[in-house]
Amino acid sequence: GQQLNQSPQSMFIQEGEDVSMNCTSSSIFNTWLWYKQDPGEGPVLLIALYKAGELTSNGRLTAQFGITRKDSFLNISASIPSDVGIYFCAGPPAKETSGSRLTFGEGTQLTVNP
């Protein structure tokens, strides 16, 4: 199936620092989604991107849909302890004929030290 390469796999930062993570694919995506998963919970949608080049913010989070449609990044500014969790990129590949499945990256585990 389609693969999303997400990096880094894990990050350990101090409270107040900015964070950047990215996702790349060998295939074109029409939509990029960023989710956060807290321990014992399902993923929660943070940001959805629908257009190449789009830059979207949600509070301290900013995400961009790459011009090539094969990558996306997520930035978190001024991190706080509750930002701890696993961040996933996801999307429906443009060539996906089933139309509905999402392909997920393997996640970035973020740890924020107070």
Place this chain on the structure above:
Amino acid sequence: GAGVSQSPSNKVTEKGKDVELRCDPISGHTALYWYRQSLGQGLEFLIYFQGNSAPDKSGLPSDRFSAERTGGSVSTLTIQRTQQEDSAVYLCASSLAVLWETQYFGPGTRLLVL
């Protein structure tokens, strides 16, 4: 509740036994999805239901896995003759048909096969 609910939250079973996992989607959401998340991994698509259409079963890993959705609402994922490699978190999501890529997840069922 207003969100996607799943039951049981945890399930421990013996190898060879059958298990049933339940999902209650958000009211009004016509699309329902099942994903599997192995430890430290991203989400793996299993099956998708949309209204009265035939489900997309292309992600089911073997014929031991099946799912049904009765009355267009509640769904049950059944794993027959469970194997240790079936141990994972099984996540259900639902979405509005017109915004199918914006999927809302339940908390998951943690399955452990001994």
